[in-house]
Amino acid sequence: MIAYQFNWSVIWRNMDAFLHGLALGLGLAVVSLLLGCVIGLACAFARTSRIKWLDWPVWLYVEFIRNTPLLLLIIFVYFGLPQMGVYGLDKIESFVLTLTLYAGAYMCEVFRTGLASMPNQYREAAKAIGLTPWQRQRYVVLPVMFRITLPAVSNNLISLFKDTSLAAAIAVPELTFTARQVNANTFRVFEVWITASVLYLAASYVIAFGLRQVERRYASVR
Amino acid sequence: MPAPLLRAIDIHKSYDQTEVLKGIDLEVYQGQVVALIGSSGSGKTTFLRCVNLLEEYQQGEIDLDGQPIGYRMANGRRQRLSERAVSAQRARIGFVFQSFNLFPHMTAEQNVMLGLTKVRGMASGEARERARSWLDRVGLSQRRDHYPYQLSGGQQQRVAIARAVAMEPRLVLFDEVTSALDPELVAEVLGVMQDLAKSGMTMIVVSHEMLFVRDVADRVVFMDGGRIVQEGPPAQVFKNPESERLRAFLGRFHGLFGA
Numbered sequence: 001m002i003a004y005q006f007n008w009s010v011i012w013r014n015m016d017a018f019l020h021g022l023a024l025g026l027g028l029a030v031v032s033l034l035l036g037c038v039i040g041l042a043c044a045f046a047r048t049s050r051i052k053w054l055d056w057p058v059w060l061y062v063e064f065i066r067n068t069p070l071l072l073l074i075i076f077v078y079f080g081l082p083q084m085g086v087y088g089l090d091k092i093e094s095f096v097l098t099l100t101l102y103a104g105a106y107m108c109e110v111f112r113t114g115l116a117s118m119p120n121q122y123r124e125a126a127k128a129i130g131l132t133p134w135q136r137q138r139y140v141v142l143p144v145m146f147r148i149t150l151p152a153v154s155n156n157l158i159s160l161f162k163d164t165s166l167a168a169a170i171a172v173p174e175l176t177f178t179a180r181q182v183n184a185n186t187f188r189v190f191e192v193w194i195t196a197s198v199l200y201l202a203a204s205y206v207i208a209f210g211l212r213q214v215e216r217r218y219a220s221v222r
Numbered sequence: 223m224p225a226p227l228l229r230a231i232d233i234h235k236s237y238d239q240t241e242v243l244k245g246i247d248l249e250v251y252q253g254q255v256v257a258l259i260g261s262s263g264s265g266k267t268t269f270l271r272c273v274n275l276l277e278e279y280q281q282g283e284i285d286l287d288g289q290p291i292g293y294r295m296a297n298g299r300r301q302r303l304s305e306r307a308v309s310a311q312r313a314r315i316g317f318v319f320q321s322f323n324l325f326p327h328m329t330a331e332q333n334v335m336l337g338l339t340k341v342r343g344m345a346s347g348e349a350r351e352r353a354r355s356w357l358d359r360v361g362l363s364q365r366r367d368h369y370p371y372q373l374s375g376g377q378q379q380r381v382a383i384a385r386a387v388a389m390e391p392r393l394v395l396f397d398e399v400t401s402a403l404d405p406e407l408v409a410e411v412l413g414v415m416q417d418l419a420k421s422g423m424t425m426i427v428v429s430h431e432m433l434f435v436r437d438v439a440d441r442v443v444f445m446d447g448g449r450i451v452q453e454g455p456p457a458q459v460f461k462n463p464e465s466e467r468l469r470a471f472l473g474r475f476h477g478l479f480g481a
Contacts, residue, residue, distance in 0.1 A: 125323035125382075128274060129337035129389060130313025133305050139336060143327045220369040221326045 010188045011195050014178075021178035022199050028092070028174065029161040032099035033107075036160075037153070039100065040107025047108070048115050058108065065105035071166050074098045078170045095167045099160060106156055114149040115141070147221035154211035158204050165200075175199060225288055227252045227424055228393060233272060233282035242268050243279065244448040250393065250426060255419045257439035257456075258428045261471060264445040266428045270395050273426070274317045275308050286314060286392060313341045316386030316394035320401050322378040324370040330357060330381045331366040334388050342389065356384040360414050376407030380414055393424035400431055432475050436460060444468050 011018070043062065046054040065073070077098045078091060089097065122144055126136040168177035179196040183189060226249040235243040243265050250256050258266040271277040273284060275292045283290050291311045293300050302308070324333050334353035338344045344352070357366045360380040370378055379399055386394050396415065400408045412434050419425060419438050429435055435442060436456045443453040446467045452459055463469045 121319065121321055121323040122325060124276060125319065125325065127276060127309070128312060128317035128319075128323075129385065130309050130311075130341040131337070132309045135340050139340060140325055144325070147327055218327075220371060 004190065006191060007188060008191055010182070010186045011191050014182045014186075017178045017182065018175065018195060018199060021173060021175035022203060024172070025161060025164040025167075025174040025176075026203060028096060028099060028164045028167065028172075029157060032096055032103050033153075033157050033160055035096075035100040036103025036107045039104030040109075040111050043104065043108035044111035044115055047112055062105045062108050065102055066109075070098075070102055070163055071169060073102060074166055074169060091167075091170045091172050095164075095170060095172050099163065102163075103156065103160055107153070110149050110152045110156065111145065114145040114152075117148060118144055144221055147218045150211075150215050150218060154208065154215065157211070158207055161204060161207065162200065224251065226250060226285075227254075227287060228273070228426075229285045230269075230273065231283045231285075233269065233279050233284065235268060235272060235277065235279040242448050243272070246282070246445075246448075246450060248443065248450070250424060252424055253422045254440045255425045255427060255438055256441045256443060257435040258426065258443050258445060259430070259432070259435060259471070260445035260451075265448040266445050267397055269445070270317075270397050270426060270428055274315050274395055275312055276317070278302065286311070309341075313337070313389060314392045316389060316391035318379070318382050318386050318394065318396045318399045320398045322370070322375070322382045322402070324378055324381055324385075326370050329367050329369055330362060330373065330384075333370075333381055334385045337385065337389050352388055353384070356388045357381070359417075360384045361410070374407060375403045376410045379403065379411045383411070383414055383418070387418065387423065393426065394418070396425060396427040396429070398428050398430065400429070432460075432472075444471070446471075 043058045046058045074095060078094045081087075081089060081094070118141065122140050123136060126140040131139065164174050165176035167174050168180060171177060173181075175196055179192050183192040186192070228248075228250040230246055230248040233243050233246040234241065246265070246269055248256070248269075258270065260266050268277060272279045284292060291303075292308060293302055295301070303311075324330075325336065328336065331350065331353050334356060335346065335349045338349035338352060339346055342349075354363065354366060357363055360383060362377060362380055362384070365373060365377060365381075368377075370381075373381065383394075383399075399415075400411050403411065408431070412431060415425070415427070416434070416438050427435070427439065439456050441453060442456045442459040444451050444459060444463075444467075446465075452464050452468055459468070460472060463472055
């Protein structure tokens with residue numbers, strides 16, 4: 001066995017590309033989470049509403065997404081949509097679409113349990129002071145649910161961020177793809193993948209820390 | 223005698239096959255404090271919730287200021303009003319819950335302000351001023367920026383009372399508001415209620431605090447099995463229970479009434 005000689009200069013020379021990849025991954029995760037929250041919220045209300053026929057399409061969507069590998073969905077949307085006559089999405093848009101649909105299904109479950117676990121007494125108090133149905137949702141149900149579900153939403157953001165590495169499969173130049181490129185050009189296997197791992201780890205840790213501060217700020221709901 | 227502020231006529235309510243209210247008739251006049259007493263399961267709380275339209279009932283009518291609330295007759299059929307219309311009517315009736323039910327994401331002051339700004343349409347400065355003056359009145363001016371979880375049960379319940387009365391409702395309903403409190407916190411809440419009663423607030427109070435009922439209520443209504451069994455001034459009801467059920471019920475309060 002030949003002793004491996006570390007050569008970190010390769011990393012420093014390519015640091016810009018690594019950081020761009022990292023930033024892109026973060027951006028993809030945040031955008032997908034925000035859009036996914038909108039979908040998830042709509043789906044959660046659809047599933048808990050009294051309108052029965054809304055229930056099963058949403059159930060189907062959630063179950064389909066949650067029981068299909070994300071990589072498969074990414075490839076399917078990127079290569080499949082043009083086959084079905086939907087053109088015009090570049091690889092980043094295609095990936096955001098996939099990750100949004102993916103996040104939406106998980107957010108639906110998060111918000112649904114949030115709504116279900118909310119004590120009915122808050123809704124009743126909102127009724128008793130004369131708030132209209134819409135006002136009850138706007139000023140009481142949603143803010144309380146947001147606080148109840150904040151830890152779960154935080155966890156999902158970190159998962160989504162790590163899942164952005166799968167975008168490498170369709171050549172989105174995020175961190176994993178960048179690392180693979182640098183590796184292919186330089187053959188510095190350990191340096192490259194150690195760097196990528198450390199960047200993922202550091203970013204995840206910073207997000208988690210930041211979100212814990214947000215959770216503490218909104219900790220009034222016990 | 224002027225017209226009653228609140229009149230309930232022959233209220234019937236069932237859950238599936240079980241009839242829990244079997245024809246309740248009750249009149250409450252402006253400025254009166256009416257106490258509903260009776261053992262649990264007698265229908266007191268259910269009736270109170272019907273008045274505030276938190277529960278639906280199948281038969282009967284409740285009038286507030288001479289106007290029917292919650293339902294209307296259309297083509298000879300009884301229809302529930304839209305939720306929007308019902309909301310406007312609820313705003314004229316305050317409700318204080320056994321479990322306080324403060325909004326957990328809002329401070330004491332914000333809890334009191336929410337209805338003032340969103341339902342009464344007050345500017346936030348005016349609403350804040352009114353919220354502060356009510357929190358002051360219930361002895362919590364030092365706690366107005368505290369969240370519910372930072373307050374004791376008694377403090378939370380006083381905020382809840384301020385939230386209800388700040389809306390200037392026509393009457394306030396109190397649903398066993400001291401039952402969830404530690405014994406040493408009961409007095410502070412009853413004190414606030416007594417103060418409100420003295421100021422002329424119309425109140426319907428479901429309570430097991432018999433001393434409070436005796437001292438503060440203008441009228442006591444004893445319910446049993448979904449019916450009103452006896453009603454009258456406290457002295458009369460407590461001294462001359464006409465039914466065996468009422469005698470048995472009062473007997474549980476350790477000879478408080480010389481029984």
